[in-house]
Amino acid sequence: MTESSSAQSGTAVVDDASRPMVRIENLHRSYGTGAAAVHALRGVSFEIPRGELVALKGRSGSGKTTLLNLVGGLDTPDEGRITVDGTDLSELGENGLLELRRDRIGFIFQSFGLIPILSAAENVGVPMRLRKADPREREERVALLLALVGLADHAAQRPGELSGGQQQRVAIARALANRPKLLIADEPTGQLDAETGLAVMELLRAVVRSENVTALVATHDPQLLGLADRVLELADGEIVEA
Structure with a gap:
């Protein structure tokens, strides 16, 4: 059925652009008994x-990482509902969650998580290899992403030959490899000095615009919070500012 025929029959047509990328409803998560x-x-x-680009702030132990893991399908809640890109995560089995993480979510971690023996280009290409993308498509996408993060001249270098800021830029490029709809970043500037951290956060903001993605970024740096479209604050497992 076409969109026009749906409208004529009175069936509501859901506009993806108007639907939230992430909807969290009454989420609870406890550990231990x-x-x-x-x-x-x-x-x-x-x-x-x-x-x-939404920033998530809060003290250590406030629940930031737990929330990111739940939104990214790495953990399951005790109660509540998580919807990502129109998909209710509770309806997905392990294979469905794996496909969601592979195809629609990109992860950026504080520790970079790069493979030491691979070059920058090879690290960026890993997600596309897992998806069995066409080699030519992979090479073109890798070149584009390294240029996007300002590392076109460092494609052949391994992580140990790059600065911390450059390694995080490679990690951002890798997170974008499979054209995700959502980026999840857990303290992505935590291991960087203030100037480099600000440059990385500005890059994330630019990527959100240029790649048309949504981002949820946990950070405690007040300077970085100013670059977000909105800031959510967690305290003792509850949203106290929205």
């Missing part, structure tokens, strides 16, 4: 519109 239980998240709810 009884008096020793740690309540990492307590009834968290929010939405992230498509194309926004």
Whole structure:
């Protein structure tokens, strides 16, 4: 059925552009049982519109990493609902979650997570190899992404030959390899000095615009928070500012 015929028959047509990229509803997550239980998240709810860079702030232990792991399908909640790009994560089995993480979500970590024996270009190409992308497509995409993050001249260098800021730029390029709809970054500037961290955060903001993606970034750096479209604050597992 075409969109026009759906409209004529009275069936509502969902516009992807108007649907939030992420919808979190009454999310709870605890670890342990009884008096020793740690309540990492307590009834968290929010939405992230498509194309926004949203910063998540909060002290250590506030629940930031737990929330990112849940949104990214790396963990499951005790209660509540997570919808990413219109997909309810609770309806996906392990294979479905794997495909979601491979095809629609890009992850950026504080520790970079690059493979030491591979060049920058080879590291960026890893997700596309896992997807069995055409080699020519892979090479063109890798070249484009390295140029996007300002590392076109460093394609053949291994992580140990790059600075921390350059390694994180490679990690950002790798996260974009499979054209994800959502980027999830956990303290991506935590191992970088202030100037380099600001440059990386500015790059993330530019990437959100140029690649038309949505980003959820956990950071505690006040200077970096100013680059976000919106800031959410977690305290004791609850959203206290939205």
